[in-house]
Amino acid sequence: MLRLIAKLLKVLNSESDPGQITLAFCLAMILGITPFYSLHNILVLFLVLILRVSLSAFILGWAFFSGLAYLLDPLFHGIGLYLLNSNALNGLWTSLYNITLFRMEKFYNSIVIGSLFFSIILFLPVYFLFNMGIRRYRDHVLTWVEKTHVMKVLKTSKLYRVYQGISTLGGTS
Amino acid sequence: MKKFIRWQGLTAFVIVAAVFGGFWFFLADGIVKRLIEKYGTNAIGAKVELGALDLTLFPAGLDLEQLQVTNPDSTMINAFEVNHVSFTLEPLNFLRRKVIINEMTLDGIRFGTQRQTSGAIKGKKKLKKAKKVREKDKIPTAVKSPCGIMSLPSFKIPDVKKILHTEQLQSMGIINSLQKDIQEKKTKWEASLKNLPDEKQFEDYRDRINKLKSGKKKGISSILGSASELSTLKKNIMRDINKIKNAHSNLKDEVASLKSRIGEAKEAQLHDVMRLKQKYTLSPRGLKHLSKSIFGSRLCEIVQKAGIWYEKLKPVIEKSYKKEKDHEGIKPPRSKGVNVRFKEYKPLPDFLIRKAKARVNLNAGEITGLIQDITPDQGILGLPLKFRFKGDKLKGLESIDLHGILNHVLKAQSKDTATLTVKGYEIKNITLSGADAFPLALNHALADLEIDATLKDEKIKSNLISEFHSVSFHAWPSEKASTIKTALMSSLSSISRFTVNAKVSGTLSNYNIDLTSDLDRAFMKSANRAVEKQALTLEKNLKMAVTAKMDDPFRKADSGIGGLDLVGKEISKRLNLGNGLLGNLKGTTSKGGLKLPF
Numbered sequence: 001m002l003r004l005i006a007k008l009l010k011v012l013n014s015e016s017d018p019g020q021i022t023l024a025f026c027l028a029m030i031l032g033i034t035p036f037y038s039l040h041n042i043l044v045l046f047l048v049l050i051l052r053v054s055l056s057a058f059i060l061g062w063a064f065f066s067g068l069a070y071l072l073d074p075l076f077h078g079i080g081l082y083l084l085n086s087n088a089l090n091g092l093w094t095s096l097y098n099i100t101l102f103r104m105e106k107f108y109n110s111i112v113i114g115s116l117f118f119s120i121i122l123f124l125p126v127y128f129l130f131n132m133g134i135r136r137y138r139d140h141v142l143t144w145v146e147k148t149h150v151m152k153v154l155k156t157s158k159l160y161r162v163y164q165g166i167s168t169l170g171g172t173s
Numbered sequence: 174m175k176k177f178i179r180w181q182g183l184t185a186f187v188i189v190a191a192v193f194g195g196f197w198f199f200l201a202d203g204i205v206k207r208l209i210e211k212y213g214t215n216a217i218g219a220k221v222e223l224g225a226l227d228l229t230l231f232p233a234g235l236d237l238e239q240l241q242v243t244n245p246d247s248t249m250i251n252a253f254e255v256n257h258v259s260f261t262l263e264p265l266n267f268l269r270r271k272v273i274i275n276e277m278t279l280d281g282i283r284f285g286t287q288r289q290t291s292g293a294i295k296g297k298k299k300l301k302k303a304k305k306v307r308e309k310d311k312i313p314t315a316v317k318s319p320c321g322i323m324s325l326p327s328f329k330i331p332d333v334k335k336i337l338h339t340e341q342l343q344s345m346g347i348i349n350s351l352q353k354d355i356q357e358k359k360t361k362w363e364a365s366l367k368n369l370p371d372e373k374q375f376e377d378y379r380d381r382i383n384k385l386k387s388g389k390k391k392g393i394s395s396i397l398g399s400a401s402e403l404s405t406l407k408k409n410i411m412r413d414i415n416k417i418k419n420a421h422s423n424l425k426d427e428v429a430s431l432k433s434r435i436g437e438a439k440e441a442q443l444h445d446v447m448r449l450k451q452k453y454t455l456s457p458r459g460l461k462h463l464s465k466s467i468f469g470s471r472l473c474e475i476v477q478k479a480g481i482w483y484e485k486l487k488p489v490i491e492k493s494y495k496k497e498k499d500h501e502g503i504k505p506p507r508s509k510g511v512n513v514r515f516k517e518y519k520p521l522p523d524f525l526i527r528k529a530k531a532r533v534n535l536n537a538g539e540i541t542g543l544i545q546d547i548t549p550d551q552g553i554l555g556l557p558l559k560f561r562f563k564g565d566k567l568k569g570l571e572s573i574d575l576h577g578i579l580n581h582v583l584k585a586q587s588k589d590t591a592t593l594t595v596k597g598y599e600i601k602n603i604t605l606s607g608a609d610a611f612p613l614a615l616n617h618a619l620a621d622l623e624i625d626a627t628l629k630d631e632k633i634k635s636n637l638i639s640e641f642h643s644v645s646f647h648a649w650p651s652e653k654a655s656t657i658k659t660a661l662m663s664s665l666s667s668i669s670r671f672t673v674n675a676k677v678s679g680t681l682s683n684y685n686i687d688l689t690s691d692l693d694r695a696f697m698k699s700a701n702r703a704v705e706k707q708a709l710t711l712e713k714n715l716k717m718a719v720t721a722k723m724d725d726p727f728r729k730a731d732s733g734i735g736g737l738d739l740v741g742k743e744i745s746k747r748l749n750l751g752n753g754l755l756g757n758l759k760g761t762t763s764k765g766g767l768k769l770p771f
Contacts, residue, residue: 035508045189049182070508077510084513097515103269111510 016054018138022130024048024057026123032065033072034115039105069115080114202228205235217252219243220292234261243292244285251288256281260526271521277529284535330711331453333718340449342719344441348726351434355733358427362740369420370413375750378410382758407758414751421744428737435730442723446715454708455657463661464690467605467613468673472637472686480681483589483628490558491581492549522550531562538567542575551581571597589628596621600641611658613665616645626677633684635677642670656703664699668692 031044048058069076083089096102107113145151154160206226213221224239237258244252260277267273385399385406526547533540542562548554557580564573577591600618622639646665675688 046186049186050179051182052177052179073508080510081513090515093513094515098518100265100268106512108513108515109510110513111508114510 016057018131018134020052021054021057021134022127023051024053024055025061025130026127027053028058028061029065029122029126030116030119032062032067033069033076033119035109035112038112038116039101040116072115072118073111076114076118077110078114079117080110080112083113083117084108084110202226209237213242214294217242217245218294219245219248220294222292232261233264233267234259241286241288241292243288248291248293249288251286251292252284254281254283254286255279266521270523272524273521274526275528277526279529279531282531282533284533330707330714333711333714336449336453336715337718337722340452342442342445342722343448344438344445344719344723345726347434347438347441348723348730351431351438352726352730352733354434355431355730355737358431359733359736359740362424362737365420366740366743369417369744369747370751371747372750374413375747375754378406378754379757381406382754403758407755410751410755410758414748414755417744417748417751421741421748424737424741424744428734428741431730431734431737435727435734438723438727438730442719446712446719449715449719450708450712454711455704463696464673464692465686465688467611467692468675468690469686469688471605472675472677472688476635476677476684476686479626483681489547489549490551490579491584491587520553522548522553524548524550525554533562535564536568537570538564540564540567540573552584555582557582569599569601570595573598587629589626591624591626593622593624595623598622611661612649614647615641616647618642618644628681631680633677633679633681635675637673637675637677639673640670641673644669644671657700657707660700660703661696664695668695671695 027044027048031041031048034041047053048055084093093108096107105112107116205228206223209226210221210223220241220243222239222241222243223237224241226238227236228234229236235258238256240255240258242252242254244250257280258277260274263271263273263275381402385403527545529544529547531542531544533542540562541564542560544558544560546554546556546558548558551557557578559576559578561576562573563575564570567573572595574594575591577589579589581587598620600615600620602617603615604613605615606613618641620639620641622637624635624637626633626635628634646668648662648665671690671692673688673690673692675686677684677686679685
């Protein structure tokens with residue numbers, strides 16, 4: 001747990017561009033929330049590898065969103081079932097159902113479509129919110145935190161030693 | 174560009190893809206082989222084994238070598254074995270999760286081959302599963318019954334002692350109730366006798382008469398007094414005599430009724446003999462259905478096996494769908510969800526083998542077959558399953574042709590038909606009946622047969638026409654063989670050809686077999702006299718045994734009636750006494766003694 005928090009802090013405090021971190025988080029959100037063995041996840045993995053995004057942030061985000069997905073499973077099923085049974089969308093689904101690529105995507109499964117819809121809808125808001133959050137954290141919180149008495153005490157703690165250990169081991173991903 | 178793209182990432186992606194490709198190339202064969210064996214074993218309940226498997230991508234297909242499917246009921250024997258199975262899949266449809274096989278070849282299918290190692294599955298769970306599968310295949314009791322009833326009749330004269338031990342005699346019931354009635358009546362009449370005027374009463378009357386006779390009457394009043402007393406006396410005697418007369422008449426009637434009931438019991442005794450004779454003797458009618466007993470059980474076995482195989486194959490031709498439209502309220506397993514189906518522009522079943530060519534290796538030779546449109550979704554495909562298997566000039570079989578259509582396009586109107594034509598099938602040493610009563614085997618015969626079967630609305634309708642020629646039967650002679658059995662055996666030795674026709678109707682779980690054969694005529698002709706003779710012997714034995722059994726109750730009944738006769742004699746005696754007294758009284762009034770003065 002301490003390592004995980006330390007890793008998070010390291011990612012946030014690194015020199016990486018906030019966009020790289022948030023994009024990694026957002027892609028991790030898709031991978032973590034939707035069933036792993038889905039066709040779109042090949043594209044997600046491809047993007048993660050080819051785009052200069054923070055791999056540490058991606059792995060952290062994947063772990064976080066996988067856990068979240070387990071809790072939100074009934075919600076995804078409900079959303080998916082609503083979408084698939086919607087009369088307005090029936091024509092679209094029927095067309096997609098007759099295209100091999102989409103059939104491989106298994107979009108007609110309530111969890112697949114529900115979770116994919118959920119993650120795509122949240123993709124941009126999460127991206128901008130996280131981006132803004134990281135920038136604010138670095139500009140205000142980090143400078144202020146380092147000056148506080150608590151931080152000075154914390155620097156002598158075990159957590160800080162772990163954090164430093166990680167910082168020395170790896171550079172920016 | 175460099176700011177956004179990580180070219181090493183592309184390399185990593187290619188490496189990962191290559192690793193997956195390599196994994197597929199080197200390990201997929203083994204994985205698919207194990208998957209087929211695992212799922213096959215689970216489905217059958219006994220080992221399903223594959224010698225080798227080759228998975229090809231271009232064209233997408235499978236080659237299976239040495240497929241062995243163990244018979245779950247006998248794990249050292251394979252239910253069937255196929256030397257080589259090969260097929261190609263339609264790749265685009267496969268990506269759509271549809272297994273569409275245009276052509277499948279099954280080479281060297283053999284049934285009931287010996288296994289080198291046991292095909293039983295180890296482990297408790299697996300055994301349980303296997304048991305479940307076998308339980309499913311077990312013949313329902315309702316199916317067993319039609320075979321059970323076709324037992325051969327006994328040709329021996331039955332033991333009358335055993336018959337009388339188990340059977341209720343109607344005559345015995347009558348005589349027992351008669352005995353009870355006789356006893357009741359005897360008690361009643363003995364009590365009645367006490368209330369009837371007896372000897373003492375009549376002695377009393379006599380004394381009074383004598384007194385009147387000897388008395389000297391003086392004066393009119395005395396004479397009148399005597400006359401009045403005499404008249405009263407006469408009235409009393411008359412009343413008593415009438416009482417006795419009535420009792421006598423009643424007793425006579427009752428004794429007559431009891432005697433007639435003894436007659437009825439004797440008649441019932443004869444009826445009992447005839448009834449038991451009919452029940453336990455082999456009638457010519459029984460011989461009429463002898464062929465049903467001989468061939469019926471074998472035919473029944475065939476129908477049962479056909480039923481079991483049909484039930485096993487049913488999932489291949491008809492899928493049981495769950496209600497798919499109503500997904501609301503369904504709580505699927507975690508992270509599984511539910512699949513919603515949409516209309517397909519070119520609908521295809523999830524599984525389809527358009528054409529399967531099979532070569533079946535039998536001991537007699539090779540039979541080739543073609544099965545078309547194998548799918549559990551005939552409704553989607555719009556075509557029924559058709560099959561045809563043919564073999565010519567085989568060893569001990571001139572020709573065989575099996576063809577049929579399993580039509581489940583409209584599930585509610587499903588209809589399955591099959592026709593089997595066999596010509597010149599050489600039968601050697603087949604046991605027809607293993608029953609002790611009449612063990613019989615067919616040493617040799619050449620058979621031509623034609624079977625038509627239709628299954629519609631769960632109801633089976635099947636016709637069998639068969640002709641056997643160059644026939645040679647074998648019946649085991651025994652020293653204690655009954656005359657009927659000897660006669661039947663001698664009739665079989667002269668039969669060189671016969672026909673057997675059968676009709677099967679009912680449902681797969683409860684069917685009726687109506688079997689006729691011209692053998693029955695031959696049996697009846699030869700065994701009729703022996704049957705009659707045996708019936709007469711049984712009748713004689715039954716008469717003797719029933720008479721002996723009824724002798725004692727009849728004697729007791731006779732003696733009971735004898736007791737009532739004694740009561741009758743006593744009543745007659747009293748009646749005579751009364752009548753005598755009355756005569757005496759008449760003499761007194763008319764001839765002498767008391768004479769009136771006017």
